[in-house]
Amino acid sequence: MSKEGDHTPLTENSSTGDSLADMTSRLSQMMNQIPTVVNQEPLATPIGVKLDGTDYALWSQIVEMYISGKEKLGHVNGDLPQPQPTDSTFKKWRTDVAIVKGWLINSMDPALISNFIRLPTAKMVWDSIATTYFDGTDTSKGYDLRRRVTRMRQAGGPIEKFYDDFQGLWREIDFRHPNPMECAVDIQKYNSIIQEDRVYTFLNGLDDRLDKVRSDVLQQKPFPTVEQAYAQIRCEDIRQAVMITGSGLEDTTGVVMASKGVKLGQQYSSSKLGSLSMSTGKLNTTPKAKVKSGGGCTHRGGKKHTRETCFKLHG
Secondary structure (H helix, E strand, O other), X not given: OHHHHHHHHHHXXXXXXHHHHHHHHHHHHHHHHOOOOOOOOOOOOOOOOOEOOOOHHHHHHHHHHHXXXXXXXXHHHOOOOOOOOOOOOHHHHHHHHHHHHHHHHHOEOHHHHOOOOOOOOHHHHHHHHHHHHOOOOOHHHHHHHHHHHHHOOOOOOOHHHHHHHHHHHHHHHHHHOOOOOOOHHHHHHHHHHHHHHHHHHHHHOOOHHHHHHHHXXXXXXXXXXXXXXXXXXXXXXXXXHHHHHHHHHHHHHHHHHHHHHHHHXXXXXXXXXXXXXXXXXXXXXXXXXXXXXXXXXOOOOOOOOOHHHOHHHHO
């Protein structure tokens, strides 16, 4: 009795243990089958411009805007300094630095990468690029930009290209000499003065055929911006192009019609009016005398009739 009583609990405990082990094994398998989602940002997202050593002004603006849109601008402007290695945010900071550095390196021309790839942080890469390819104190470059923009002329070219080149130079000047004002009112006043000066420079470079619309722009109140002036001038430029094209078609048609008219007139005058005298240059309209056929009747020798009308022959 005692042995049978002892045997029963052992069987129940063993069965319970086997069930728990089986459930644990199945739960582990189910957990392993659940996909793990890791939010990873690519280290190198392509940027639409490559730094080649000559386009730093454009490159830096595009890249800065891109990094700012990713909420990581602090890694290049110094707002996010390196934390202590024991800090809980250090690992996240190091990962973000690698991401931003990858963006910078992959937005360069391959020939330049070796100059910056070994720098440890994204900020060091950013600052080194600025030191290498940009010098805001280079007065000779500023002078060259202003000289070029004041000497620009349309010279018969497309108004669109003239405007794009003009604005490109001014953007380079703005990059080297940003608005120094701090108060919002002063910033607006400074920008208004700069805009007015640029409108004068832009109008001065236009072709003389746009002199009328140039005068209209100068008389506008309030004084327009460069963009507004360009929009108005471009409309006039398109209008002139359409009128010239239409006039050219009419002239071509007139030449063709005139040519046909001369030919028709020549044919008409030859058949109806007479011939043109080469000696006097006047049109000879005198009708030609009719030429009498034959010299009289050959049968009887009469002069008043012909052989065809001779009464003796034909009755």
